Amino acid sequence: MTTDPTTRQHAFTPGELDGDRLALYRSITEGPRAKGPRLFALVSDDGVLQGPFNEFLLRPALGDALQRLGAAVRYEGALSxxxxxxxxxxxxxxxxxxxxxxxxxxxxxxxxxxxxxxxxxxxxxxxxxxxxxxxxxxxxxxxxxxxxxxxxxxxxxxxxxxxxxxxxxxxxxxxxxxxxxxxxxxxx
Incomplete structure (x- = not known):
C-alpha cells in the first residue's frame, strides 16, 4: 500500500489485495458499475480504484455497505x-x-x-x-x-x-x- 502525500490517499493496487479487500475490489470492478457504457474511469491504468472507491478498501465491511447502497441508488431506484x-x-x-x-x-x-x-x-x-x-x-x-x-x-x-x-x-x-x-x- 502506498500513500500519496498530496492526496492523503492510500492507493491500493490489485496485486496487493487479498481477502475482504480483494472481494470488495472485485465487487466494485465487476458489479453494475462495470456493466454498460463506461462514461468515466472506474480504475486507473495501474488498477487503482478512482474517486471514492479506493478508500472503501480501508474498511472493507463499511466500504462494501457503501458500494452496495450506491449501486442500489444508481441502478435499482425509480428516478429517471x-x-x-x-x-x-x-x-x-x-x-x-x-x-x-x-x-x-x-x-x-x-x-x-x-x-x-x-x-x-x-x-x-x-x-x-x-x-x-x-x-x-x-x-x-x-x-x-x-x-x-x-x-x-x-x-x-x-x-x-x-x-x-x-x-x-x-x-x-x-x-x-x-x-x-x-x-x-x-x-x-
Whole structure:
C-alpha cells in the first residue's frame, strides 16, 4: 500500500489485495458499475480504484455497505436517469466535488441533460424544467444539500413527488454527500 502525500490517499493496487479487500475490489470492478457504457474511469491504468472507491478498501465491511447502497441508488431506484443525475450534480456542486461533477456530468449527458442544464446545476442557477417531477427533484435536492426541506419546499414538491420518491432522493443526496465528504477528507 502506498500513500500519496498530496492526496492523503492510500492507493491500493490489485496485486496487493487479498481477502475482504480483494472481494470488495472485485465487487466494485465487476458489479453494475462495470456493466454498460463506461462514461468515466472506474480504475486507473495501474488498477487503482478512482474517486471514492479506493478508500472503501480501508474498511472493507463499511466500504462494501457503501458500494452496495450506491449501486442500489444508481441502478435499482425509480428516478429517471435525468432526475437522478440532476440530484447527484446538485451534491457535487454544493460540495465542490470535482470527481462527482466530472463523472456524473458525463452520465447526465448520456441521460439527456443539456450543456445549459448542466451549467445551471453547477452554478446553482434557476433552471426552468418542463417536467414537474424533474423540477421537484431538483428543488428537493437543492434544499437537502442546503440542510433542510422547509414547509414551502415540501408543499411545492409533494406532489408531484410521492413519499417513496422523497425517500429515494434523500437517500441519494445523503449517499453522495458522504462520498463528497470522504473525498474531501482524503483529498481525492
Amino acid at each position: 436517469g435525468r432526475s437522478r443525475e440532476m440530484a447527484i450534480l446538485v451534491v457535487a456542486a454544493h460540495w465542490d466535488s470535482a470527481f462527482e461533477r466530472t463523472a456524473h456530468e458525463a452520465v447526465g449527458r448520456a441521460a439527456g441533460l443539456t450543456e445549459a442544464e448542466l451549467a445551471a446545476i453547477a452554478a446553482g442557477a434557476p433552471l426552468d424544467l418542463d417536467d414537474p417531477v424533474e423540477a421537484a427533484v431538483l428543488r428537493l435536492a437543492r434544499a437537502l444539500a442546503a440542510g433542510d426541506v422547509d414547509d414551502a419546499t415540501w408543499a411545492a414538491c409533494v406532489p408531484p413527488l410521492d413519499r417513496e420518491t422523497v425517500f429515494e432522493v434523500t437517500t441519494l443526496v445523503g449517499y453522495y454527500a458522504t462520498l463528497a465528504l470522504q473525498m474531501r477528507a482524503f483529498r481525492v
